[in-house]
Amino acid sequence: MANVLLARMGEVTLKGLNRGSFEIQLKSNLKYRLKKFGNLKIYQSQSRIWIEPKEEDNPNFQSMASAEAIMKAVCQVFGIVSVSLARKFEGDFESIKENAFICVQELLENNPGYTTFKVESKRGNKTFPMTSPEICEELGYQILQKFPNLSVKVKNPDFILNVEIRESNYVYSGKMMAHRGLPVGSCAKGMLLLSGGIDSPVAGFMMATRGMPLDAVYFHSYPYTSDLAKQKVIDLAKIVSGFSGRMTLHIVNFTQIQLDLYKHSPQDMLTVTMRRVMLQIAERLAQKNDCKCLITGESLGQVASQTMEAIAATNEVVKMPILRPLIGIDKQATCDISRNIGAFETSILPYEDCCTVFVAKHPKTHPHPEDIIEAEKDLDIESLVEAGVLGTEDIVIDPF
C-alpha cells in the first residue's frame, strides 16, 4: 500500500492531434513545480496523472494533513482540474474493504461532524470479478457495519468514498480544486509589466492560465522609492511564478529617466509620457528575451492613465500586441483573484512603487495626439529608452 496523488486533467483532454505535446508539457511542469517534494514518479493514464513517491517514507504523502502542501503545489499547475490523495494497493475486495476502512477512519477523525456518505466506483480493469454497482453496494454495507454512526445518503452526502479499479486499486475521498487552464509553456512567452499593486500580478496569473510563460519588468526609482518597494515586487513575482514557473524579473533603473521626463515634459502629461517610455523599454526587453507580447494590469477607467484616450496614447508606441486581461474586469473581482492566488496581502503592503513627487496633481485624463507631440518635443525618447534597457538588472525567480 502507498499513498499517491491523482491529478485530473481538464482542457488538455479536448485537444486533438497535438494533445500529446500538451500532456508532455503538463507533466514536465508538474515535475518542475514538485521538485522540492522528493523523488517522484509522474505518469499518465487516460485523463489522469498519477504522482507517486519513489521512496515509501516520503513525508509529503503520509496523511491528508501532510499532503496539503504538495496538493496545493499541484493545484498551481495549470492544466490540472483537481487533485486527490489516494491509497494505492493490489488485491481483491477484502483489500479494498480494509483500505476503505482506514480511509473512512482518517476522514472521521479529521471531520467528526460527518454522518452521511456514499460510495462511487469506477472499474477500468474489467477482469475484476465485481461490477461497479456491486462494489458500491457491498462496500457501502461493510462501511455501515464498521461505522454504525454513519448512514448512506445519495444526494449531497457529507463525503463520497471513491473506489477505482485499474492496474492497481485506489481508494480516496474528496479533492482539492485547481485552476484549470492550459499548461504553461504551451504558447509563446509574454512580458508582464509588474508593479507593486494588486492588478499586474493578477494579469500575469490570468495569462499564465492560458499556458503563457512569463518574464516581468519592473521600473524602480530609487531613492524616490525604497528597496522595500523593489523587494515587494520580487515577492509578488515569486508568487506569480508559483503558477507561471521560473521567470526572469527585469528591474529597470528608472530614476534618471523619470527625472528627465519630469524636467522636460508638462506636469499634466507626465503619466502619459512616462507610460509611453515604459512600454517602449518593455518592448525592447521583450524582444531581447523572446517574448511575443506585453501584458499589463490595465482596467478601463480605473485611473487617469487607463482612460481609452490614455490607453490609445500608450498603445501606439509599440508594435507588439499588448494583452490586458483585466481590461473589462471590476476591481473587486480582481481583488478576489488576488486573494485567491495569495498575492493580495503582499500587494497591499504600504511601499509605493511611485513617489508622490512624480504624480501630477491633475493628470490629463483625455490626452489628444497633439498634446503628446507637444509633451515629447523636448525629449530624446530613443536615448531614454536605450538607457532604460541598458540599466536593467535581471533576477531569476523560482517559486521555491
Place this chain on the structure above:
Amino acid sequence: MIYFDNSATTFVSDAVKARIIELTEDSLSANPGALHKLGNKAAELYEGIRKETAEFLGAKSEEIYFTSCATESANTAIKGYMSRNKRAGNAVISTRTEHKATLECLEYLSKLGYEIRYVKVGMDGKPVIGSLEEELKKGGVALACFTLVNNETGSVLPFEEITKTIKAVSPDTAIYLDCVQALGKMPINLSAMGADMCSFSGHKIHSVKGNGVLYIRKGVKIDPLILGGGQQEGMRSGTQSPVLAGAFLAALKEVSSEIDEARSEVLKINSYLRKELAERGAKILSPDDSLPYVLNVSFEGFESETMLHCLEIYDIYVSTVSACSAKQKKVSYVLLEMGVDRKTAANAVRLSFSRYNTMDEAVEFIKRVDEIYDQFLVK
C-alpha cells in the same frame, strides 16, 4: 559609514561585548534563584550589578528593576501604578508628544475608563505650564507622564519647573518620567530629581537590545505587569539575567564617564550642522535649547523618506517617522503637536548622534547633502 540614527539604537560598544563574554562563563550561568552554590554565586553577581547600577543612577538598589526594554518599563510603571492606586484619582496627565510606549498605555487606560488629559505643548516642544496647571486644577490626577528628552526633537523637559507645578497644585500626583533619550547624555540623579518612576533602555547607550531598567521610588506601590516566580521582589517575574543586567551596567558606566566632554563634542557637530543646513534653506525643527544629540531638520523639496534613501546611497543613516506613500501620508505627530505645519513635517528627518560621531562625519554629511540637492531635487 556615517551613522546618525543613534536615537533609534546604538552599536554595541567593545566594553559591553567584552563584559557579555565574561558573564556568559559557565560558572556564572546558573539561575540566580537556585539554592545551590552556583545559584548563590549568580544571585550575588546579579545583586552586585543591581547595586552598582543604582549607584550610577543615584538610586537605592531596591528601587531598580531590570526589564526587557524601556517599553516594558513604561507599561509596568503606567499600568501598574493606575492599577494599584485606584483611590489616587481617575485622571492621568501627559502630552501628545510622548513616545508611543507611553501614549499606547494611556490609550489602554482610557479604554478602561480613565480620563487622559493632554497638556498643550509649545513650539519649543515643552509643556505649557499654564495648561499643566489648568489640567491639574480639574483635580483627580493620579499620575503625570512626561519625557525628559523627546526622541524626535531632543527637546528637554523643564523637569524642576514641572515637578514644582505638580507638587504645588496636586501634591499627591505621582510622576512617571521617560528617561530613555536622556541617559548618558545629561547627568541623572534619581533621588535628587524626585520622579516616582523612570524608564531606561540599554540599547540606546551602546548595550545590546533586550535590557531596560525601571526605577520605582521607595514607598511608591505599583502592581507588577509580569507575574510568575516572584523574581525581583515580585515586581518583575522571570529568571534574572546577569548577562543582560551586566551589559546594561557596562554601557551605563561608559556613557556616564565624561558626560560633559562628550556633550560638548556633540554640540560642535550639532551647531555646525544647524548652521550649514540653515544656510541651505533647511528648516531646523529641534528647538534651540534642545539636547544636542538630536537634530530634527526639514529638507525643502524632499519628502522625508526620499531624503533618507538619498543619504543611504552615500552610506549615511538617519531616520524619519514620515513614510512616503501616495495613499496615506504619515507625518510625525510630535512635530504636528508642536505646531509645525504638515508640509514641513512631511519633509522632516531626524539626525541623532552619539559620542562616537565626529566633525569629519558632519562635514561629509553636508557635502553629500549638496550632492543630493544637485542630483535628486525635483523642481
